[in-house]
Amino acid sequence: xxxxxxxxxxxxxLFGLFFFFYGLYIFRTFRLAQQLNxxxxxxxxxxxxxxxxxxxxxxxxxxxxxxxSSQTLTTTGRDVYFLIDVSRSxxxxxxxxxxxxxxxxxxxxxxxxxPSDRFGLILTANESFVLSxxxxxxxxxxxxxxxxxxNQQTGNGTDLCSAITLxxxxxxxxxxxxxxxxxxxxxxxGENFGTCSRTNLSALRTAGLPLITVGVGTxxxxxxxQGRDFIRDxxxxxxxxxxxxxxxxxxxxxGNGQYIEATNNRPYxxxxxxxxxxxxGFRIDQNQVSVSSNKYFYFLIAALVLLTFxxxxxxxxxxx
Numbered sequence: 001x002x003x004x005x006x007x008x009x010x011x012x013x014l015f016g017l018f019f020f021f022y023g024l025y026i027f028r029t030f031r032l033a034q035q036l037n038x039x040x041x042x043x044x045x046x047x048x049x050x051x052x053x054x055x056x057x058x059x060x061x062x063x064x065x066x067x068x069s070s071q072t073l074t075t076t077g078r079d080v081y082f083l084i085d086v087s088r089s090x091x092x093x094x095x096x097x098x099x100x101x102x103x104x105x106x107x108x109x110x111x112x113x114x115p116s117d118r119f120g121l122i123l124t125a126n127e128s129f130v131l132s133x134x135x136x137x138x139x140x141x142x143x144x145x146x147x148x149x150x151n152q153q154t155g156n157g158t159d160l161c162s163a164i165t166l167x168x169x170x171x172x173x174x175x176x177x178x179x180x181x182x183x184x185x186x187x188x189x190g191e192n193f194g195t196c197s198r199t200n201l202s203a204l205r206t207a208g209l210p211l212i213t214v215g216v217g218t219x220x221x222x223x224x225x226q227g228r229d230f231i232r233d234x235x236x237x238x239x240x241x242x243x244x245x246x247x248x249x250x251x252x253x254x255g256n257g258q259y260i261e262a263t264n265n266r267p268y269x270x271x272x273x274x275x276x277x278x279x280x281g282f283r284i285d286q287n288q289v290s291v292s293s294n295k296y297f298y299f300l301i302a303a304l305v306l307l308t309f310x311x312x313x314x315x316x317x318x319x320x
Contacts (some may be wrong), residue, residue, distance in 0.1 A: 004063030004294060011058075018054065022047060049310050056303035060296040077180035078117040078276060079134050081167040082107060085188035085216075086151050087125040087158040088231065089241040092189070094222035095262065102262065103187045103216055104145050106269055111138040113273045118180075120170070124163035124188075125151035130170065134177065157193030160186065164211065164255070165200050171209060181279035183210050185272070186251070187262075189217040190244030201254040211255025212275055216262045217243035 026043055033040035084107075090100040111119065119141055121131040132144045167184045171177055184204070204211055221242030223230045230238045245261070252259040258275060260268050 002065040004065065005061070007058075007062070015058075019051075022050075046310070049306060053303040053306035053310070056299045056306065060299035060303065063294050063296055064299065065294050078114070078183070078279060079120075079171070079177045079180045080117060080183045080185060080276060081120045081122055081134070081170065083122045083124055083128075083160070083163040083167060083184060083186040083188075084148065085125070085158060085160065085186075085191075086123045086148060087191065088150055088224055089158070089189050089191050090216070091150050091224050092217060092222035092241045094218040094220065094243075095216050099189055099216045100148065100150055103214075104148060106262065107145050107187075108142055109269045110273060111142060113269060114276060117276070120167075121145070121148075122163050122167055122170075123148065123151075124160055125158055127159065128163040128166045130166070133170070134174065158188075158191055159194030160188055160192045160251075161194045161196035161200070164196070164204075164251075168200065168204060168207065168209060172207065181276075182208065183212060183257075183276055183279050184255070185212045185214065185276075186248075187214045187216055188248065189241060190215060190246075190248040191241065192244070192247060196251065196254075198254065201251070205256045209255075210279065211252055211257040212260065212272065213248040213252040213255075213257065214260050214262050214268070214272065215243050215245055215248045217241070218263065219243060219245075 026047060029040045029043050084100075084103060086100065090103075091098050093099075095102040115138065116136070118134040118136045119132075119138070120134040121141070121144055122128055123131050131148070132141055135141060164184065164186065171182055201211070219242060221240045223238050223240055225231075233239050243261075245259075249259045251257075260272055260275075262268050
């Protein structure tokens, strides 16, 4: 028999208190019975009864495991490309401390949540490139993530659709991903100056590549610092970057995925991890294992029966 938990010093101290005070109660009862010139042996059965169901309750709390049952453990591979918007708008501070820093922190959390999956990184601004191919080495991936910075060159504006096309191409040309569950996750504020072809998004559906979009930012938006000043438009007005929620929602809908919003007060990583774990892939490993199951309920039922018996049956303490 194995135990999930062990007794602590506090537990032993409480047991000692129980037996001490119950022993004191028995002693005082017998002393009173002696003064009344009668017998008080009726307290002894109750003592053993109550001690028995107390011990059974403690055994149930310790989690006794015995007997073996066979279980099948199935491993399904998941390959995910993270597309990270590194345009200047990701320096906005409406997602603390900045949009990009929030994404970097959340990616580290996601790597810890899904330790057996393979992840790749694609950065996108006015052009897109692969920062890291698919890898199961999450420590190396986190080092890449920590070094990500925004692209200071404005160029022709952000082209998120080129990153989606690049991720699709990487999946199609990588034969090691064909048996795995696959997905593309885009982290962006939704500011896009490229053209997203419906044909390319339909190709994601055909290839079984759901596009999950994560909106980073707020409706109010934020200005973006540039040195000691802020980024300004041609009229000299301070530019305010806002979350383009509708564009990201449309992308997710056309890409057979789902839209998630990353706000300061909403821990969305669990929701994102659940979406990724729900992706269906082929079985890549299956093992039969024997495990011991927790049989605490046997002891709990026995304790409850004795407790009920204790409440229903009365014993005369003094025989006068």
